[in-house]
Amino acid sequence: MAATLVSLPALPERWAAEKDFKSVGKLTKDSATQRTIEPVGPHFLAHARRARHKRTFSEDDR
Amino acid sequence: MSETKPQKPGPAPGDRAAIGITFGNSNSSIAVTVDDKAEVVANEDGDRQIPTILSYIDGEEYYGQQAKAFLVRNPKNTIAYFRDFLGKDFKSIDPTHNHASVHPQDVDGTVAFTVKDKAGEDDEPSTLPVSEVSTRYIRRLVTAASEYLGKKVTSAVITVPTNFTDKQKAALVAAANAADLEVLQLISEPVAAVLAYDARPEAEIKDKIVVVAELGGTRSDVAVVASRGGLYTILATAHDYEFAGAALDKILIDHFAKEFMKRHPGADPRENARSLAKLKLESEATKKALSIGNNASFSIESLSEGIDFASTINRLRYETIARNVLEGFNRLVESVVKKAGLDVLDVDEVILSGGTSHTPRIATNLGSIFPSSTTILAPATILTAINPSELLARGAALQASLIQEYEAEDIDQSIHAAVTTVPHITNAIGVVSVSESGDEVFVPVVLPDTAVPARRTVYVAAPKAGGDVLVKIAEGNTHIKVTKPEPKQAAKPNGNSKAAKVEDADDSDADESDFSEDEEDEEEKREKVWNIGATLAEAAIRGVKKGGKVEVTINVGADLGVTITTREVGAKGGVRGVL
Ligand SMILES: Nc1ncnc2c1ncn2[C@@H]1O[C@H](COP(=O)(O)OP(=O)(O)OP(=O)(O)O)[C@@H](O)[C@H]1O
Ligand SMILES: [Mg+2]
Numbered sequence: 001m002a003a004t005l006v007s008l009p010a011l012p013e014r015w016a017a018e019k020d021f022k023s024v025g026k027l028t029k030d031s032a033t034q035r036t037i038e039p040v041g042p043h044f045l046a047h048a049r050r051a052r053h054k055r056t057f058s059e060d061d062r
Numbered sequence: 063m064s065e066t067k068p069q070k071p072g073p074a075p076g077d078r079a080a081i082g083i084t085f086g087n088s089n090s091s092i093a094v095t096v097d098d099k100a101e102v103v104a105n106e107d108g109d110r111q112i113p114t115i116l117s118y119i120d121g122e123e124y125y126g127q128q129a130k131a132f133l134v135r136n137p138k139n140t141i142a143y144f145r146d147f148l149g150k151d152f153k154s155i156d157p158t159h160n161h162a163s164v165h166p167q168d169v170d171g172t173v174a175f176t177v178k179d180k181a182g183e184d185d186e187p188s189t190l191p192v193s194e195v196s197t198r199y200i201r202r203l204v205t206a207a208s209e210y211l212g213k214k215v216t217s218a219v220i221t222v223p224t225n226f227t228d229k230q231k232a233a234l235v236a237a238a239n240a241a242d243l244e245v246l247q248l249i250s251e252p253v254a255a256v257l258a259y260d261a262r263p264e265a266e267i268k269d270k271i272v273v274v275a276e277l278g279g280t281r282s283d284v285a286v287v288a289s290r291g292g293l294y295t296i297l298a299t300a301h302d303y304e305f306a307g308a309a310l311d312k313i314l315i316d317h318f319a320k321e322f323m324k325r326h327p328g329a330d331p332r333e334n335a336r337s338l339a340k341l342k343l344e345s346e347a348t349k350k351a352l353s354i355g356n357n358a359s360f361s362i363e364s365l366s367e368g369i370d371f372a373s374t375i376n377r378l379r380y381e382t383i384a385r386n387v388l389e390g391f392n393r394l395v396e397s398v399v400k401k402a403g404l405d406v407l408d409v410d411e412v413i414l415s416g417g418t419s420h421t422p423r424i425a426t427n428l429g430s431i432f433p434s435s436t437t438i439l440a441p442a443t444i445l446t447a448i449n450p451s452e453l454l455a456r457g458a459a460l461q462a463s464l465i466q467e468y469e470a471e472d473i474d475q476s477i478h479a480a481v482t483t484v485p486h487i488t489n490a491i492g493v494v495s496v497s498e499s500g501d502e503v504f505v506p507v508v509l510p511d512t513a514v515p516a517r518r519t520v521y522v523a524a525p526k527a528g529g530d531v532l533v534k535i536a537e538g539n540t541h542i543k544v545t546k547p548e549p550k551q552a553a554k555p556n557g558n559s560k561a562a563k564v565e566d567a568d569d570s571d572a573d574e575s576d577f578s579e580d581e582e583d584e585e586e587k588r589e590k591v592w593n594i595g596a597t598l599a600e601a602a603i604r605g606v607k608k609g610g611k612v613e614v615t616i617n618v619g620a621d622l623g624v625t626i627t628t629r630e631v632g633a634k635g636g637v638r639g640v641l
Binding site: 005006007008009010011012015017019020021022023024025026027028029031032033034035036037038039040041042043044045047048050051052 | 254260297460464487497524525531597599601603612
């Protein structure tokens, strides 16, 4: 992949969007599968910290 | 542990001395971390691979290498190959490997071993549940580690195979607790191996697919792991009890037993328990020597009926007679890649772990089923490979050092399913670019099987002249494109392609006979190709300067909401949008 030279396409002439951003699609539930991350390693610890803080956040808000 | 019964309270975090342990059917290891570097520790006998064996003589308990040596002289009081029986019903165990040592026995449906573990003439033999055997063995490991550290080891992270059931895990934790050892966490073997590699200072955290082949003495376990931003997700696993180190020992046992019988017609040494035990030990030693050298000797004093036996074998011969077993590892690895829904072209690294992974032929055989872009991490294929016998204990020690300062309750909460089970996107998300020839090309940014929340950034060149550019974000996935070699017949008529000429010159005198050979010679070409799927968003970056680059960051939230930010590298502002 890295070897092929690629570049972004030029903007089509008539392309226009508010604030230059057009939302076309989105991810739905079908775009993902529930899987289990292994609770191991430094990056998992960071993930767990984020996940758990968010929970206590919303609990605090109530 | 969320899935096991609560342990009795362990020491406060500040009072812990924590190590990593791998507890295998054949061998165990202990590891510590010093200045964030993990090292496997030798026990008092100088062994880093400590046979998982206990032996009793005159009331004295031996473990490790000493106990293994007693398989010849004292098999009736030597307990080996018991780890896999922990937490299992008697009726579900496979005692294949226990023929030459104490046989497991059925005590009310559970597994036990009877040994004479006390010195007194009148003392009755003891019937020890497998949990007690494990406790005694773990106690010896902990003592060895405590001696090394100069303080009492209180806690450990222990590795377990990916198919260990909750019941087996609970039994292991209980057995460790009974040895006065707090289990901080049980971690799965393949992930311990990946962690050991990722913890090297020179390692960079990349998104990659890793196959971990844990090849031991009595079993081989293979896993496909998606490593995404340092988070590990197991995509598929396979377990095999046929293709493992013991099968290779068996090849050498049979080989040398036959040679012995050729020289000394008569009794088959394999039919005498003691001779067989000697054959087994020496075969294993010879096998290990063949991992390093091209020749190895084999010699046993008084193999059978008082006759000494000495012989040699070279590696090529060994690889020939062991070919079936050696190739079995390939099939196992291929099957699990397939089970994960992947192709060998998707695999970035293969980590060879476990004692049997020292075998050069296994590593080179695996190299032949993967493309050259796949790194095979084994001593035979890469100089900087970590000793495969040390990966698991190292990974466990690293994890122990990461979590030892947390309260047990915090650890339990963090490894709970509420934290670990999260959506993983099935397709990639990337940027649609164009190649020099004007074709659309998908540049993946967030790869399939990435756990969310996740954030990734790429830099893509703008057209050489600069100007206004389109940043089109789409989903993508891959397919394998197979290009069949052009049949020679067809190539000839239209004449004079260089390739055809060279080939003609090559087999000038074999024109009629080379028909079928050709098809084998020219292999079909297989490549991984990205398909561009549904468009998610478009953004415009205006007035990019000549030779400029555009930065695109895709952030997928826990709720699968996508935020895109993009701007010219070095410029202010930019565009941000939410899906
Ligand atoms: N240098 C070597 N070359 C080849 N085989 C080796 C080498 N070192 C160890 N082995 C083999 O590795 C096997 C032990 O593997 P390991 O130490 O990983 O044990 P384990 O995980 O406890 O095994 P299991 O649980 O599958 O019985 C034995 O069959 C041993 O002979
Ligand atoms: Mg193992």
